[in-house]
Amino acid sequence: MFLRHATVSRGRSPVPGSLAAAVTGLALLLGSVPGQAAEPNYPVTDAQRGTARQVAQAGVPLSELAPNAPDSYTIKRGDTLWDISSLFLRSPWRWPELWGMNLEAIRNPHLIYPGQMLVLVKSGGRAQLQLGRVIDASGTQKLSPRARETAMDRGPIGAINLTLIQPFLTEAVVLDTNELADAPRIVAGREGRVLLGRGDIAYVRGEMAPRRDWQVFRRAQPLTDPQTGEVLGYEAAYVGTAEYLQPGEQRTLDDGKPEIVPATVSLKTLRQEATVGDRLSAPQPRDDGRHVPHAPNAPLDAQVVSVYGDGLQAGQNQIIAINRGRSGGVEPGHVLGIWRAGSVVRDGEDPTRTSVRLPDERNGHLYVFRVFERVSYGLILASETPVRRGDRISQP
Template sequence: MFLRHATVFRRRFAAPGSLAAALSGLVLLAGALGPDGVQAAEPNYPVTDAQRGTARQVAQAGVPLSELSPTAPDSYTVKRGDTLWDISSLFLRTPWRWPELWGMNLDAIRNPHLIYPGQMLVLVKNGGRAQLQVGRVIDASGTEKLSPRARETAMDRGPIGAINLTLIQPFLTDAVVLDSNELETAPRIVAGREGRVLLGRGDVAYVRGEMAPRRDWQVFRRAQPLTDPETGEVLGFEAAFVGTAEYLQPGEQRTLDDGKPEIIPATVSLKTLRQEAGVGDRLTAPQPRDDGRHVPHAPSSPLDAMVVSVYGEGLQAGQNQIIAINRGRSGGVEPGHVLAIWRAGSVVRDREDPERTSVRLPAERNGHLYVFRVFQRVSYGLILASETPVRRGDHITQP
């Protein structure tokens, strides 16, 4: 099988700069073959309409050389730990425009980023345009250029992610925004064994409320309202994830001989914890999970948002920290959006003006945000880069 695919591969890349290679080169090969030349499983990651349109344009045009980074290499071998954002930043001035450089074969593959450690990416320039292909360097005469290279032998042989998933993996469960404060009426911990108030892994907790006989439950701290920095409107209720619990025994309510009711709470065992559980924490059925493997892309239409909060009750955030913004699904935000962060201009006094008039300095671009989880009116994003601290009220736009 490998020899057969290798033959197809050589034919595809024998003509440098061919438009057929533009579509099928990078993505088709990366999606069809794993790192060992065998058929790879193809996860169903989302591809937006805007990306499809971009891919069709790439099939005809490619990327202008002016869009390339001045230090873009002619070739690059993917290493373990690389991300699509890292590699796109290496080749492009604006890494969120990666589909224009990489292309997608939409008829053959749904996932546009099955790129593996050990694969070589080759930058092909032709007629003032550039495209990125997977393969070995072949010169104009059709001769393959061979050079020593390392063989990837790491245990993790999966495709590289869009960003460093270890930075957001905990938040794919931890960060939950509810449209209403439904946790207020959810089953809650009323006591721990032997009167304990703070509970750890393996501890038994007693829960009051209606609990369906399902084995696994999630534990959240009481939800806090998220308010719009501009209007003060409540956008949703943020519930901090505490951990998971295993359902052991149902509760009941019975009537004593004197006619008074007696409540016996349900019993659960705490399994995994991000923080200590305690009396008052709420239990819910498991929330839908998202693996976070979304394709980085810019919004297809203008977007104007603001920073609502820094996750974890911080006052300011920097690179690799999580923030919430006041736009969600209803505002056209989707997972994978790359957005620009703007620092509001400070107010200064004009010292030469006899009236000492106040002057608002213009807003300045401060960094980039990668949206990884989207709710109805709120979204969470990872700060990819920032020059100065990001604060509540800072503006967010399309890049």
């Protein structure tokens, strides 16, 4: 289903040690809430715990704090890890170095919850973020009104606003080959309809296993590398879902000629109208999107392949594809830098009017949430100017 090979990317500069340490940040999140129901047991390696101890003891230099970083903050429902990190840090991807921890008390280091108070502790020119209550200089505990935690508030906060990427966790699909060309396809609608809506009946030709649910995609389009033009994979635009109602069959008429009877499906949920020619595929594995944001632990150099949805440019909270995937060292949760390519100008005072390439300029940040073999999808967290195909992507 996925792409088969890719050239390993080579970056232009090494990753600072502090950012490499950030990769282990999944071991730095705060612990459980008393009485909290059991959560999934995400693995934490011995190496991650070892690095976690080191960075937790060090914290971050005060110069890395955001100008208006508060002394304390109580997590609210709707907060995200990225929001909180941006509140305290100039470089939010360095959050693992900021979070204080108690390794013995942490049950699930991937989860923090609404209602927990975070306190910024400053000492020796460095800062840590710890779980606790505010204590003033006299040692008196400061109490303040707070909302009572309810059952609906007990879910863990996400790394980013999951509503922005939830549809893409299963709907965005990149295939290694154009296999949808041979997938079951809609050949007709009831009463000759060409455009089909929710609840409409569609007739499908092709081999269909007797499973209840199917996903519907538009004909896949190739994704090409901005530099080489090489096809990296085939992007299948998501249309919706269909329920399998009745199998098809092939009959032989009295005159010996074959007659094909298509399978019958009912369209259930749609992002856009289905139409004759749309392809059907078995549902893709689901991803809950709860990845820990972190910087790559090795140099990475990539480019923007496309803007999702056939756009020519993208801005904050939009989805783009880049020309690196698993085989290029990209993984879900990576926070990457977006660079605007420098334009070419002519030196007007040079008699030969020499062309001058202006330097690339940092334009924003990208959060990778879906990774295929040679292509990845990311959410633009911030951008100063529109992001376009060919823009450079690197470590933050």
